[in-house]
Amino acid sequence: MIEVLHLRKQFKVYERKESLRDSISSFFFPKWKWVHALEDVSFHINPGEIIGYIGPNGAGKSTTLKIMSGILLPTSGTCKVMGMIPWKNRIEYVRQIGVVFGQRSQLWWDVPVLDSFLLLKEIYRVEEGRYKKSLAMLVDILQLQDLLSKPVRQLSLGQRIKCEIAASLLHQPSILFLDEPTIGLDAVAKIAIRKFIQRINHENKVTVILTTHDMHDIEALTNRVILIGKGRTLFDGNVSLLKENYTTDQSIEEIIAQVYTEYEI
């Protein structure tokens, strides 16, 4: 379903100096360097899987996700999702995926949640019947009844994330990309989100790729993790394989921390 081969992405980053003299000279002769967000990332994902995409801060997780959702162009390498190249035919492609960036909002701030949903329904051209069904399902599982008529700015973070996730699933995509969906949430909200992810994966066969720093997310949701660091794929496989090499009384959090240090990432 998803095929990623030798993905590479570099950004040009301008260097700023502190002293006045240097900042004047960099105004006329800007200095920049290449930053390699991704060096060489490859993996293959089958339909119906839940993948935990993990790695330390700055490893390139979000960049990979943005390439897979058609937002960024890679410098080189290939990426095919459902037979399509995301950044070509972007519009046709994004119709079939759902994306949630935990740290950003896709809902319109000043209007009630339901208004945002209705607009997304038009944007994705969801038929009335299908929309009602999918909304009813989402409202039921995520318990959104009381939130729909509130403006987004009045929602708590947990309530907002629930609505964000619902918004990205109204058009019933077959793939869901979640970039740190549980960041900053309390225990109750986290558990609710995890249960929801499991349910749509089970019942609607949605393929889910999620990045997270919360290893409990991984333990609760998936067996397969892809670990990247410094822009390279370092490990791809069962979580238990990662655990095997370590003493059993260590928590998964400690194991991951050890892995990070061992790979020097």
Next chain:
Amino acid sequence: MRYRQSNVRSYIAYFFLQIKQGLQYRTAAIAGAITQFCWGFMLLFIFQAFYQSNIQTQPISYTQVVQIIWLQQAFLAFFVLWFRDNDIFTMILTGSIAYELCRPIHLYSFWFVKLISARLSSASLRCMPILLVAAFLPAPYSLKLPPTMEHFLYFFLTLFLGLVLLVTISMFVYISTFYTYSAVGSMLLFAVFGEFFAGLIIPVPLMPLWLQKIVYALPFRYTCDVPFRIYAGHIGIPEAIVSIFIQLGWILLLVVLGRLLLQKSLQRVVVHGG
């Protein structure tokens, strides 16, 4: 083919959502209307002093200048370039543009709808009180009806096309943010030059001839100078018809250029902030 993918209904729905959002800002509208009203009076007195101290006849009458000034105040949101949409700037600067890009929409059209609806809702809240009060002022300061019904019709048509044209111009300010990482510079540059060449600082007929030639060659005056002077009766119907074609030409050219430039910017887009 590319147009068929993005359906018109989604843009209409977005338009109404934006209008609904824009109409919430009533207090800002009242404050704005009062400011424009005072500003209008100040201009009236400045031009009155100018007209009284000059013996030679000017290329435009004081009454006509009065018409232009009141229309400028009422429809301010239709043509000022500093009227900006902070959503789009923050979207580009903070990286929220990521969400816009993973939707099945054409960014140019989507932003176009957003910008035009913001200006429409702002102007519709402000224009009525200003026009009403200006109509009931004593003689030299009052807003009158245009000379003929035809002038009125062409005023509306050119006013609307002027709004569309202005949005296509302002689109370049937003696109430039991809390159400059700051909204202030390009905003200021566009606003200062644009407003001068639109005749908002000195009415175009009062400019020296050589300057008028430059002004006529640029798109800015077709946003507000044309419709207001038609209303005031300073531009006749034949010139109004020609102006409409020039407006359409500019709109076409700037839309094509803007789309190309946006397309190019998106290829090198950097999503800021992780």
